[in-house]
Amino acid sequence: MTEFLSMGGYGNYVWSSFAIFAIVLTLDAVAPLLKRRRVLRELRGRVRRAQKRSEETA
Amino acid sequence: MNPLVLWFHKLGSPPYFYRLAGRLLPWLWGLGLISLAVGLYGGLVLAPSDYQQSDAFRIIYVHVPSAWMSLFIYGFMALNGFIALIWRIKLSETLAMAAAPIGAAFTFICLATGSLWGKPMWGTWWTWDARLTSELVLLFLYFGVMGLYQAIEDRRQASRAAAFLALVGIVNLPIVHFSVNWWNTLHQGSTVRLFGPSLIDSRMLWPLLIMAIATKFLFAASLLSRARVDLLELEAGKDWARQVALADGDAA
Numbered sequence: 001m002t003e004f005l006s007m008g009g010y011g012n013y014v015w016s017s018f019a020i021f022a023i024v025l026t027l028d029a030v031a032p033l034l035k036r037r038r039v040l041r042e043l044r045g046r047v048r049r050a051q052k053r054s055e056e057t058a
Numbered sequence: 059m060n061p062l063v064l065w066f067h068k069l070g071s072p073p074y075f076y077r078l079a080g081r082l083l084p085w086l087w088g089l090g091l092i093s094l095a096v097g098l099y100g101g102l103v104l105a106p107s108d109y110q111q112s113d114a115f116r117i118i119y120v121h122v123p124s125a126w127m128s129l130f131i132y133g134f135m136a137l138n139g140f141i142a143l144i145w146r147i148k149l150s151e152t153l154a155m156a157a158a159p160i161g162a163a164f165t166f167i168c169l170a171t172g173s174l175w176g177k178p179m180w181g182t183w184w185t186w187d188a189r190l191t192s193e194l195v196l197l198f199l200y201f202g203v204m205g206l207y208q209a210i211e212d213r214r215q216a217s218r219a220a221a222f223l224a225l226v227g228i229v230n231l232p233i234v235h236f237s238v239n240w241w242n243t244l245h246q247g248s249t250v251r252l253f254g255p256s257l258i259d260s261r262m263l264w265p266l267l268i269m270a271i272a273t274k275f276l277f278a279a280s281l282l283s284r285a286r287v288d289l290l291e292l293e294a295g296k297d298w299a300r301q302v303a304l305a306d307g308d309a310a
Contacts, residue, residue, distance in 0.1 A: 004103075008112035013178055017171040018098075021120040025276060028163045032283040039291045043303035046294065 070149045072289045073298035079282040086282065090275030097272050100265030108262075115262075117175040122250070123269040124168040127277060128196055129231055131161035135203070136228045139221025149285075151217035152292065154224065155207050156284035160277055162200035169193060180244060188237035189245035196234055199227040213292055 007014040059067075068074050101119030108115035138154035141147055172190070173183045184190065203220045210216035233240075238247045249257040256263055293299045 007116065008107060008114070010112060010114035010178055013114055013174045014116050017117045017120055017174045018102075020170050020174075021124070021167050024163050024167050028160055028280050029276075029283070031159070032280065032287050035284075036287045036290075039287055039294075040303050040306050043290070043294055043299060047300050047303060 070147050072148065072293050072296075075149055076286050076289055076298070076302070079286050083279060083282055083286075086275050086279035090272055090279055093268055093272035093275060097265050097268035100268060105262045105265055106259075111179060114175060114178055117171055119265055119269050121168060121171040121175060122266060123273045124164045124171065125193070126270055127273045128161060128165040128168050128193065129234060130274075131157050131164060131277060132196065132199070132224075132227070132231060135161060136221075136224045139224040142221045143218060143225070148214070148292070149289075151214065151221065152285050152288045153281065154221050155203075155217050156281055156288055158200055158203045158207070158220075158224075160280050160284070162197060162204065164273070164277075165193065165197040165200060169197065185244055187244045188241040189234070189243050192230060192234040192237050195230055196227075199224075199230060202227070 005011055005015075069078070097119065101116055105116070105119075107113050135154045135157040138150040138157065141150040142154055169190075172193075176185070177183050203224050206223055207216045207220040210219055237243060238245055250263065250266065251257070258266075290299050290302060
């Protein structure tokens with residue numbers, strides 16, 4: 001196991017590379033989920049405001 | 059009209075695309091993660107050490123697929139930009155702009171991991187070699203497209219302006235690809251070939267190809283996920299978007 005982690009003495013370089021790959025792609029996957037929450041919140045606010053307006057005019 | 063053309067027209071309709079992409083997403087993420095697991099196991103555990111570079115060569119399993127994706131996604135973005143400019147299809151505008159940040163992410167991974175490989179192998183983090191420089195220009199092109207898209211108020215005008223920039227930037231793709239042949243670069247030439255035998259042992263090659271497939275799936279999943287949200291935002295005034303928001307409101 002230690003031998004596997006040391007990667008023939010290049011462990012730092014190899015594991016940093018794989019970590020960058022994992023972190024950047026995770027951020028890439030999470031970004032649209034966060035945006036989706038924001039867009040849906042705004043959309044619901046819009047719908048509620050439109051309902052309120054139509055109630056006031058009625 | 060023939061059924062294929064009809065389906066194509068239907069696909070261009072935002073609510074239809076939204077539903078279809080929603081159904082495809084779990085499969086794309088699933089296939090992406092499974093192939094990623096297989097590729098990483100193959101690359102980190104099963105593939106033998108390189109006789110010159112020992113285990114440092116394993117960085118190629120993230121570096122090379124990311125480099126391929128950086129070019130592939132640029133091509134995809136420019137193609138959709140072209141369609142958006144000629145036929146004004148809303149879905150193509152959305153897909154082109156959704157692809158840009160994913161392409162930038164892969165280009166960044168490619169440059170960063172290349173640097174981490176270059177330090178122990180070449181003795182330097184960075185050199186102004188043709189391959190490295192043109193790949194850096196590719197990253198800036200992605201940033202330019204994203205920046206231009208953000209800078210213009212009207213979303214549809216913004217995506218057409220950015221699509222135009224993406225089309226101009228296409229000239230950089232052959233430069234990146236052929237840089238190792240055209241100039242005397244420190245970066246090595248291609249070892250994996252579409253035509254003719256590859257210059258890499260098959261035990262090292264197969265995990266690389268699996269990783270290339272995995273990154274394709276991850277790109278597709280991220281792209282559809284982004285395009286769905288962008289369409290929802292773009293069509294916020296439409297009935298279907300309101301219905302999606304209300305249906306989701308109880309769950310969120």
